[in-house]
Amino acid sequence: MVALNPPASLSVAQADNGGRLAWDARLERLVSFAFTLPCLAVVALCVLVPCAWLFFLSAFGSDGKASLENYQRILDGASYARIFITTFQVGLATVAACVLIGVPFASFINGLPPRRSVIFLAAVLLPFWTSLLVRAYAWLVLLQRTGIVNSVLMGLGITKAPLELAFNHFATVLGMTHIMLPIFILPVLGAMRNIDSALIRAAASMGASRSYTYRRIFLPLAAPGIAAGAILVFVMSLGFYVTPAILGGGNVNVISMRIARSLSNYSNWGAASALGVLLLVFTALLFALSYGVQRVLLSRQRS
Amino acid sequence: MRGSILAAGILAAALAGTASAEETTLTLNTPGGAVQEGGRAVLWGPAAKKLGFQVKEETADNALDVLRLEVGSNSVKTDIIIMSGYQAAIAGTEGMLEPIDYKAVDASGFLPGTAAPYCVGIYGYAAVMAWNTKTYAKEAPSSWADFWNVEKFPGKRSMRSDAEAQVEMALLADGVAPKDVYKVLGTEDGIKRAIAKIATLKPNISVWWSSGAQHGQLMKDGEVDMTTGWNGRFQTAKEAGGPVNYTYNQGILTYDCFAVTKGSTHKAEAMKMINEMSSAQSQAGLTKYVSYGPLNQGAYKTGIISKEAEAVLPTSPANSGAMVVQDIDWWAKNNDHVQQLFEDMMTE
Numbered sequence: 001m002v003a004l005n006p007p008a009s010l011s012v013a014q015a016d017n018g019g020r021l022a023w024d025a026r027l028e029r030l031v032s033f034a035f036t037l038p039c040l041a042v043v044a045l046c047v048l049v050p051c052a053w054l055f056f057l058s059a060f061g062s063d064g065k066a067s068l069e070n071y072q073r074i075l076d077g078a079s080y081a082r083i084f085i086t087t088f089q090v091g092l093a094t095v096a097a098c099v100l101i102g103v104p105f106a107s108f109i110n111g112l113p114p115r116r117s118v119i120f121l122a123a124v125l126l127p128f129w130t131s132l133l134v135r136a137y138a139w140l141v142l143l144q145r146t147g148i149v150n151s152v153l154m155g156l157g158i159t160k161a162p163l164e165l166a167f168n169h170f171a172t173v174l175g176m177t178h179i180m181l182p183i184f185i186l187p188v189l190g191a192m193r194n195i196d197s198a199l200i201r202a203a204a205s206m207g208a209s210r211s212y213t214y215r216r217i218f219l220p221l222a223a224p225g226i227a228a229g230a231i232l233v234f235v236m237s238l239g240f241y242v243t244p245a246i247l248g249g250g251n252v253n254v255i256s257m258r259i260a261r262s263l264s265n266y267s268n269w270g271a272a273s274a275l276g277v278l279l280l281v282f283t284a285l286l287f288a289l290s291y292g293v294q295r296v297l298l299s300r301q302r303s
Numbered sequence: 304m305r306g307s308i309l310a311a312g313i314l315a316a317a318l319a320g321t322a323s324a325e326e327t328t329l330t331l332n333t334p335g336g337a338v339q340e341g342g343r344a345v346l347w348g349p350a351a352k353k354l355g356f357q358v359k360e361e362t363a364d365n366a367l368d369v370l371r372l373e374v375g376s377n378s379v380k381t382d383i384i385i386m387s388g389y390q391a392a393i394a395g396t397e398g399m400l401e402p403i404d405y406k407a408v409d410a411s412g413f414l415p416g417t418a419a420p421y422c423v424g425i426y427g428y429a430a431v432m433a434w435n436t437k438t439y440a441k442e443a444p445s446s447w448a449d450f451w452n453v454e455k456f457p458g459k460r461s462m463r464s465d466a467e468a469q470v471e472m473a474l475l476a477d478g479v480a481p482k483d484v485y486k487v488l489g490t491e492d493g494i495k496r497a498i499a500k501i502a503t504l505k506p507n508i509s510v511w512w513s514s515g516a517q518h519g520q521l522m523k524d525g526e527v528d529m530t531t532g533w534n535g536r537f538q539t540a541k542e543a544g545g546p547v548n549y550t551y552n553q554g555i556l557t558y559d560c561f562a563v564t565k566g567s568t569h570k571a572e573a574m575k576m577i578n579e580m581s582s583a584q585s586q587a588g589l590t591k592y593v594s595y596g597p598l599n600q601g602a603y604k605t606g607i608i609s610k611e612a613e614a615v616l617p618t619s620p621a622n623s624g625a626m627v628v629q630d631i632d633w634w635a636k637n638n639d640h641v642q643q644l645f646e647d648m649m650t651e
Contacts, residue, residue, distance in 0.1 A: 079646040086650070145459070145509075146525050166526075167510050250511020253650045261465075268639075280406040 051280065058273035070274035079253075080275075084282070087254040090172055090244065091237035095230050097177040098184040103226060106185050107218070110192040119190075128182040136246040138174045140166055143247075167249025175243040180236065184229040191225020192218075227294045234290075235283055255279050327572050328357040332369055332384040335362040338559075341592025342385075342580075346411075350579035356572060366390055370399040370564060379566040388422060389467075391562045392635035395421030401476045401563040409576035411583060412601040414556075414618060416628035422560035426586070426592030426595035429466035429554035429617040429626055433518075433537040437546045438528040447476035447553050450529055451500070452508050460504060461521055464511035466645035467634070468555040472531060473500035475553045481593055485630045494637070498644045502651075511649065522547045534617050535594045551622040557629040558598060590616065593628050596623075 061067040074080040105124070109117045127135065142148050143165035150162040165171060195218065203213040219226075241256040248254075255275055262272035317604050331347055335340040339362060342348075351358045363369045373379045386394070394400045410418035417424035432450050434443060435458070444456050450472070453460075461641040463469050469486050477500045479487050487493035501584035510527060518532035523545045537549040539624040561580065563573045579585065583601030590597060596601070596618030603613055603620060613619045617626070 073643075077643055077647065078645070079650040082650045144524065144526050164509070245513065247511065250513065250649070251509075253646075258646075 048087055054273045054276050054280075056273075057269050058277045060270050070270045071278075073271065074274060074278065080258075083102070083253050083258050084278075086252060087238055087256075087279075088282075090169065090176065090240075090252065090254060091234050093169070093173040094176045094180055094237045095234045097173060098180050099226065099230060101177070102181055102184040102188060102229065103219075103222075106188040106192055107222075109185075109189060124182050124185050127178065132179060132242050133246075135178060136175050136243050139171060139178070139247055143171050143174075144151060161180050166247060168251055169248070171247040171249075172244045172252045175247045176237055176240055179243065180233045183236065184233050188222065188225045188228040191222050191228070192284065194225075195221045223297050224294055227290065227297060229285065231290045231294070238279060238283055315483040324356070326357055328359055329379050329382045329569050329570055329572060330359045330361060332363055332366065332381045334364070334366070334385055334559075337462045337593050338385065340397070341589050342425075344373040344592065345588030346580040346585050347383075347576065350462075350576050353579060354572070354575055356576065367394060370394050374399040375563050376564075379564050379568075381564045382563050382567045382569045383576060385425065385559060385564055386420060386422070386563060388417075388424065388560050389627070389634050389638075390559050391419065391560055392423035392631040393638075394562065395419075395636055399565050401567060401570055401573075403563070403567055404571075404574045404578070407571070408578045408581060409442065410599075412583060412599045413581075414598050414600060414623055414628060416500060416630070417558050417560075417598040419631060422559040422562040423581055424560045424598040425468065426593060427556050427578070427598050427618040427623075428595050429534045429551060429556045429622075430463075430472070430531060431534050431537065431549050431551055431554040432472075432529065433532055433540075433547055433549035434529045435522065435525060435527075435546050436548050437525070443550075444529065445550055445552055447472045448478070450475040450531075451503070451504055456529065458507075459509040459526070460507045461510045461512050461518060461527040461530035461532075462501065462508055463518075463531055464513045464649065466498075466638075466641045468496035468557070468629065469501060469531060470494070470641060471555050471629070472553070473497040474611040475627070476500060481627045484627055485633050488633060488637070491632055492639055494644065498641075498648050502648050503643070505615070505648070534615075538554060538594065538615055551617060552625045554617065554622075555629050556617060556623060556626040557631070559595075578593070622629070 058067055058070050059068070061069040074236070105120075109120045109124075112120065140147070144150075145162045145164075145166070147166065149165060150159075153159045154162065200213055200216055204210075204218045208216070239256055240254065241260065244252045244254045245257055255278075259272045259275050262268045262275065329351070333342060339360065343360070348360045350356075361381065366384050367390050368379060369384065373381055381600055391400065395402075397468045402420055403418070403423055405418070408418075408423055410423055413424060414427070417427060432444065432447065436443070438458050439456060444450060444452075450460070470488065474484050474487055474493070474497050475481065477496065488497065510517075510521060510522060512530065512532065515533050515536045518530050519536035519540055521527045522530055522532075522537065523540050523543075525546065530547075532550060534551070534554070537547055540547040541549070561577045563570060563577070567573055567641075581599055583599045583605050584607070585599075586597035587602035587605045589595075590602075590608055590612060594616075597608075597618035598618055600618075600620065602608065608616070614621070617623065
């Protein structure tokens with residue numbers, strides 16, 4: 001049990017038993033490391049091994065010989081660059097929509113008394129429990145040419161011809177934003193809840209207006225949470241398949257769809273793996289970049 | 304003691320050996336569903352009974368994967384496999400199938416092009432044009448040229464998000480004679496011509512469909528006014544009273560087929576089975592289970608298929624004459640290249 005003493009006890013360590021405490025601390029680190037082993041094993045088995053396998057497969061051509069033809073094809077084909085650009089565009093648009101809708105909404109929930117905030121939080125989380133597929137088709141029912149929105153607009157005489165709402169970038173981003181909002185709002189709300197309300201009161205007591213306090217005190221303090229939510233949404237958006245496939249109607253071609261086509265149509269594991277590897281690399285790069293941005297934000301807050 | 308167990312084992316093995324020599328068991332891989340049910344009732348069920356074989360059924364979603372696994376690992380257990388003609392052409396060139404012995408299999412009554420070097424057709428279906436009967440109430444489109452004619456037939460179009468059958472349609476629309484389609488596609492210029500033709504229609508294509516269920520739905524909901532797609536879906540929509548009609552004129556006929564796995568230990572028996580299953584009688588019987596057309600043209604003379612059923616089957620003499628039988632060998636050779644060009648056009 002001694003070994004499990006919290007490290008905080010080290011700060012009151014006596015000089016004479018310092019060595020023993022250091023040993024304890026090392027033992028404790030070892031024990032807690034041992035506790036993470038099952039988890040690490042699962043991660044290694046389910047993440048690292050398949051990733052390594054992906055890298056491995058991508059380096060083989062269709063004739064089974066080692067070659068870079070899968071990457072060469074991506075460089076040569078005009079469609080691949082466009083597919084990557086579309087994927088990132090759709091991801092960025094989804095992040096923008098989530099920030100525009102999510103930040104005001106999270107601020108609103110944060111300002112409510114706990115009991116009422118639960119109701120609004122439930123409203124955010126409820127759609128989270130419905131299937132991705134159902135939600136995509138629900139949007140289709142609303143947006144398609146003969147859908148509810150167009151019927152109402154035309155019935156009221158607002159538009160003469162049906163608007164093209166479905167099967168485009170707009171519908172795709174709308175559907176993805178709907179799915180991503182809870183994932184964005186939760187970390188943002190978490191960050192907002194952690195803001196010391198004394199700071200807000202202090203600003204108000206010094207004569208800052210509500211909007212000034214919100215802009216200069218509240219938002220900067222919530223910024224790391226917003227950044228974390230945005231990164232999460234962006235990275236998840238890059239791998240979306242069902243929503244762009246249904247709501248994009250073939251007019252929005254993202255990487256995941258191309259990967260699926262490589263696999264199901266031509267059983268071409270190498271080509272699909274190469275796309276997977278590239279997506280992984282791009283995502284990792286962006287993740288590193290945004291992690292840096294977040295660090296800067298946090299350090300600025302501390303200073 | 305030990306010796307006697309060993310002896311018993313050898314004896315058992317010997318007995319098993321003689322048993323299997325007397326009663327051949329063929330392993331047959333099917334895509335499942337109605338094809339498996341109907342096939343058991345009218346194809347391999349009766350054929351096995353007649354020849355004195357046993358049939359062990361297996362199912363798989365992707366026949367190519369089964370072959371790659373079994374042939375690749377040198378542990379062939381599937382004797383006969385059902386796959387699309389296109390997949391069979393690929394598997395054949397990759398050396399995963401036995402060539403069909405047409406001395407043992409009588410395919411003389413088949414539609415030309417549906418009994419291939421590595422597989423014998425079972426049933427055919429067609430990629431056709433369908434339209435909304437309300438949008439085009441006065442005059443219905445009747446050819447691919449009409450599909451491309453957005454001035455005479457204004458409205459939203461849908462095509463497949465895959466080049467398969469779409470490039471043939473594009474060339475037919477561009478004035479290529481049905482018999483010359485694959486001659487034109489045999490050159491790089493011909494392929495580019497087909498893709499360019501689809502590109503001209505692109506502004507009017509609001510949806511690129513990816514499944515049969517999807518194009519059926521698009522037509523039923525009136526989301527698009529004209530689409531390419533499979534005959535079975537449109538027939539169903541039409542029978543359900545939807546504002547949908549379709550034509551077999553200039554349709555692209557393709558088929559699923561029986562193939563024999565390379566290295567099958569029952570090669571000769573498999574050929575015999577396929578011969579039985581390809582008879583006019585067997586193929587006609589299958590129409591009771593699936594809405595696909597028999598390829599053995601004799602099936603229409605057996606009296607099993609009613610006149611009403613014949614009228615809507617893609618392979619009937621009246622319908623198939625107006626169609627182009629898909630050249631699966633051309634697809635097996637050119638698929639990757641054509642799909643790449645198609646995708647470049649689609650994402651532009």
